[in-house]
Amino acid sequence: MNSPLAHRLRSARQAANLTQQQLGIRLGMDPNTASARMNQYEKGKHAPDYQTAKRMADELGVPVAYLYCDDDMLAELICVIAKLKESEKAELLEKLR
Amino acid sequence: MNSPLAHRLRSARQAANLTQQQLGIRLGMDPNTASARMNQYEKGKHAPDYQTAKRMADELGVPVAYLYCDDDMLAELICVIAKLKESEKAELLEKLR
DNA sequence: AAGAATACTAAGTATTGCTTAGTATCAAAT
DNA sequence: ATTTGATACTAAGCAATACTTAGTATTCTT
Numbered sequence: 001m002n003s004p005l006a007h008r009l010r011s012a013r014q015a016a017n018l019t020q021q022q023l024g025i026r027l028g029m030d031p032n033t034a035s036a037r038m039n040q041y042e043k044g045k046h047a048p049d050y051q052t053a054k055r056m057a058d059e060l061g062v063p064v065a066y067l068y069c070d071d072d073m074l075a076e077l078i079c080v081i082a083k084l085k086e087s088e089k090a091e092l093l094e095k096l097r
Numbered sequence: 098m099n100s101p102l103a104h105r106l107r108s109a110r111q112a113a114n115l116t117q118q119q120l121g122i123r124l125g126m127d128p129n130t131a132s133a134r135m136n137q138y139e140k141g142k143h144a145p146d147y148q149t150a151k152r153m154a155d156e157l158g159v160p161v162a163y164l165y166c167d168d169d170m171l172a173e174l175i176c177v178i179a180k181l182k183e184s185e186k187a188e189l190l191e192k193l194r
Numbered sequence: 195a196a197g198a199a200t201a202c203t204a205a206g207t208a209t210t211g212c213t214t215a216g217t218a219t220c221a222a223a224t
Numbered sequence: 225a226t227t228t229g230a231t232a233c234t235a236a237g238c239a240a241t242a243c244t245t246a247g248t249a250t251t252c253t254t
Contacts (some may be wrong), residue, residue, distance in 0.1 A: 003147035019200060033244055039202055046242050049210090050144060052099035056169065065166035065175065070151065073186045074160060074179060080193045081174055089170045096177045116231060130213055138234055143211050146241090196251065209242070218233070224226085 005053065005067045007042035008075065012060040012067075013042070027055045102150065102164045103141035107174065108165075109157040110148070124152045 003075075013022035013023050020042060022035025040046040048056070063082040069075040081089060110120050118138060121131025136159060137143040145153070147161075154161035160179040166172040 001122075005147070006228085007176065008121040008141070020202090021200075035201075036245080037243065039188075039200095040242080041211080043202075045203085047135070047147060049242085050102070050165070053165075063168065063171060065168075065171065066100070068165040069160070069162035071160065071179075073183070074162065074175070077178055077190055077193070078162065078175065079188065080190065082171060083166075084193075088173065093104060093174055095191070096141060096174070096181075117233090118231075127213085133214085133234085134212065137211080140233075140238095142234085146211090188232075195254100197241085197252100199250100203247105203248075207242100207244075210239100211241080212235085212237105212239070213243090214235100214236075216234085218231100220231080221229090223228080223239100 002044060003047060003068070004070045004075075005047065006042055007054065008062075008067045009060075010042050010067070012056075012062050016060050023059065026059050027043070027052065099141055100144060100165070101167045101172075102144065103139055105164045106153065106157075106158075106168070107139050109153075109159050113157050120156065123156050124149065176185070 013020070016023075019035075020038035020079070021031070021035040024038040025031050027034075029037060031056070037046075041048050053067055055066045057067055063078055066075055066078045066082075069078055081092070110117070110150040113120075115123070116132075117135035118128070120130050121135040124131075124137050126134060134143075150164055151161045154164055160175055163172055163175045163179075166175055178189070181189070
């Protein structure tokens with residue numbers, strides 16, 4: 001089993017309409033290495049450390065947990081739920097348990 | 098910002114009533130190194146690769162995304178939602194968007 | 195077809211995790 | 225109170241992995 005981060009990253013980056021290099025630069029990477037690094041993450045060749053993954057998630061407007069979620073439906077739910085207000089999340093949690 | 102994995106791992110392991118070594122052995126680690134490795138993950142000294150995190154999550158009965166979730170309420174929601182049937186998850190997703 | 199932009203890759207170097215070999219801490223028993 | 229056993233934890237060297245470099249491949253635009 002390999003990490004879902006590669007595919008989730010790609011789909012979120014494309015949804016945000018950014019190139020691999022553009023995204024890397026926004027994350028604070030050296031412009032000379034941003035392209036190669038981001039491509040390696042997106043092709044699943046290497047894995048970013050957590051801090052980098054968190055910055056990617058923030059920049060792309062998805063929860064960081066989304067990048068690591070191996071279940072497609074749960075991944076979608078994570079994205080939708082993250083957009084709720086705190087009070088709505090609390091309410092949903094109450095209802096579910 | 099440092100990884101939430103350390104704390105999430107600890108709470109899930111304690112909930113499962115396992116020692117660090119016991120859990121490591123169940124994940125297929127060499128019994129001689131299981132204790133040190135698991136402790137390093139739990140103290141946040143080192144980060145496991147995804148495959149190891151996935152095995153930890155499976156063994157502890159939580160979704161792997163939970164280990165990487167930096168938002169407490171969302172983390173709880175992830176655990177609760179993962180226990181729903183597929184049809185119930187689909188229904189919830191429909192309702193939320 | 196040419197040029198520019200984007201995506202991708204091999205290989206060496208830098209960094210990080212894993213193993214080893216212990217020490218620290220706590221609980222239970224004597 | 226001391227010993228014993230179980231659990232938690234740590235430093236340091238070795239092994240594995242990510243990052244940088246220097247490009248090539250592909251796609252898009254004109």
